[in-house]
Amino acid sequence: MxxxxxxxxxxxxxxxxxxxxxxxxxxxxxSTWTLNNTKHNxxxxxxxxxxxxxxxxxxxxxxxxxxxxxxxxxxxxxxYDLVSSDDPLIGLQFKLEVVGxxxxxxxxxxxxxxxxxxxxxxxxxxxxxxxxxxxxxxPSEAELSASIFIP
Numbered sequence: 001m002x003x004x005x006x007x008x009x010x011x012x013x014x015x016x017x018x019x020x021x022x023x024x025x026x027x028x029x030x031s032t033w034t035l036n037n038t039k040h041n042x043x044x045x046x047x048x049x050x051x052x053x054x055x056x057x058x059x060x061x062x063x064x065x066x067x068x069x070x071x072x073x074x075x076x077x078x079x080y081d082l083v084s085s086d087d088p089l090i091g092l093q094f095k096l097e098v099v100g101x102x103x104x105x106x107x108x109x110x111x112x113x114x115x116x117x118x119x120x121x122x123x124x125x126x127x128x129x130x131x132x133x134x135x136x137x138x139p140s141e142a143e144l145s146a147s148i149f150i151p
Contacts, residue, residue: 029121031058033066033146035098035105035132040064045150047073053089058148064100066146068125074150077118081111082130098132098144105132105142123150 031042040060047056054073058066071089074080081093085106089095094114097106107130117124127146134140 029124029149031147031149033058033098033127033144033148035102035144036142038102040066042066042148049073056150060100062101064102065098066144066148067097067099068148069095069097074116074123077116077123079113079115081113082107082127083111084108096127096130096132096144098142102142103134103137105134105137105144108133121149121151124148125150 031045033040033042042058043061045056045058048054053069053071055067055069058068069089070080071091071093074094078092082096083089083093085095085097085108087093087095093111095107097104109131112128112130114125114127125146125148127144127148129143129145132142132144134142
């Protein structure tokens with residue numbers, strides 16, 4: 001009886017250890033974003049998707065989050081257009097929003113071309129200073145810049 005119990009426990013441990021677990025990915029390179037002169041260090045990045053479209057969430061250690069939404073997960077270096085949160089996403093476009101203890105802000109301006117670069121470890125996104133808007137926060141505008149790494 002002990003022999004079978006030991007074999008059963010070993011089998012369960014082997015199966016449990018081989019299951020794939022989706023976890024937040026820690027950035028390989030330092031990723032930061034700055035909102036109104038407050039710097040946020042990215043603690044982890046998460047990709048979530050549905051029907052091909054998806055979103056990266058770059059969260060700091062206290063839950064403040066920069067979200068980048070895409071029609072498809074970016075995998076290569078390319079010129080992407082940052083578009084207004086009011087516009088539909090097509091092709092090489094993305095939307096941006098920040099949510100946290102400071103409220104919620106989104107990009108509502110004209111399209112801006114951002115060059116995503118790629119190295120052996122992932123994709124690098126450098127966002128210049130842009131103005132975000134909020135319908136519910138005071139002040140209603142915020143300045144954002146970012147240096148983001150997608151593993």
